Amino acid sequence: MIGDNKFSIQHKEVEQVDCLYLRGYLDAHTAPVLESAITDIIGKGQNKILVNFSELDYISSAGLGVFMAFIEDVRDSGGDIKLADMKPKVFSVFDLLGFPVLFDIEKEEKTAIEKFSVKDSATRFKIKK
Amino acid sequence: MIKGKNKILNKGNIICCCGDFSELYRIRKFIYKNAQLFGFDENESNKIALAVDEACTNLIKHSFNLDKSKEFCVTIEPSTLKFTIKILDSGEPFNPLQVVETNMNEYFKGYKKGGLGIQIIRAVMDEISYLPSNIERKENILILTKILS
Structure with a gap:
């Protein structure tokens, strides 16, 4: 587990998908921890990333910015960052700015992991330039 | 304005902090608690705390340039229906209202990364105004205001 008492991440691999389990509060103070965790995964050549929010109680724009920073490169390499199991108060922050248009946000982790085996599952979330 | 050192005053309607992102948690708790006392529900209180977090994050980043030795205060001035939050600092003036409003479709097309904080403040709060420092002050x-409806 990485992080401090306000925010932590557990990382495990499930069916060749790198799963990150977020816990606590994701803000400008703690966002670098998430950034580092995703950088490590991508650095190992992996591009299927599932982020489970079930234990996350708070997200600010600093947290949203981390996902924005990686999503284009990950999708260009044929992978995706899928988000799952958000509490309503966390989802409402994504929703406030229209992020469900760009990100694949699933209610359950299982569904999100299954979608990684579907070819081009991220296509409908790609924004035409 | 600010007496004492880091992580100080937290009496009633004012909280004073140093320019460190680790203070955001404490500020959110302070805003959330007072918003609930004022009469906002849990959802609205969370959003007001989020907007203030974004404002303080911008302040630490742009006015203080991440200088942790600088300090700022957040005050709450409730009136009958208006929940007013004032954020006072002595850093470089940074007027969020001068930041051009983001078109989110363009934002997503460009896979941009920053600038969402002000968008959140605009989406959540009913009134926003900014008074830069001057010779007299x-x-x-x-000043962020949310109206209780």
């Missing part, structure tokens, strides 16, 4: 004041 040494502090910048960002």
Whole structure:
């Protein structure tokens, strides 16, 4: 587990998908921890990333910015960052700015992991330039 | 304006902090608690705390340039239906209202990364105003208001 008492991440691999389990509060103070965790995964050549929010109680724009920073490169390499199991108060922050248009946000982790085996599952979330 | 050192005053309607992102948690708790006392529900209180977090994050980043030795205060001034939050600092003036409003479709097309904080503040709060420091007043004041409906 990485992080401090306000925010932590557990990382495990499930069916060749790198799963990150977020816990606590994701803000400008703690966002670098998430950034580092995703950088490590991508650095190992992996591009299927599932982020489970079930234990996350708070997200600010600093947290949203981390996902924005990686999503284009990950999708260009044929992978995706899928988000799952958000509490309503966390989802409402994504929703406030229209992020469900760009990100694949699933209610359950299982569904999100299954979608990684579907070819081009991220296509409908790609924004035409 | 600010007496004492880091992580100080937290009496009633004012909280004073140093320019460190680790203070955001404490500020959110302070805003959330007072918003609930004022009469906002859990959802609205969370959003107001989020907007203030974004304002303070911008302040630490842009006015203080991440200088942790600098300090700022957040005050709450409730009236009958208006929940007013003032953020006072002595850093470089940074007027969030001068930041051009983001078109989210363009934002997503460009896979941009920053600038969402102000968008959140605009989406959540009913009134936003900014008073930069001047000869008579040494502090910048960002005023955020949410109306209880």
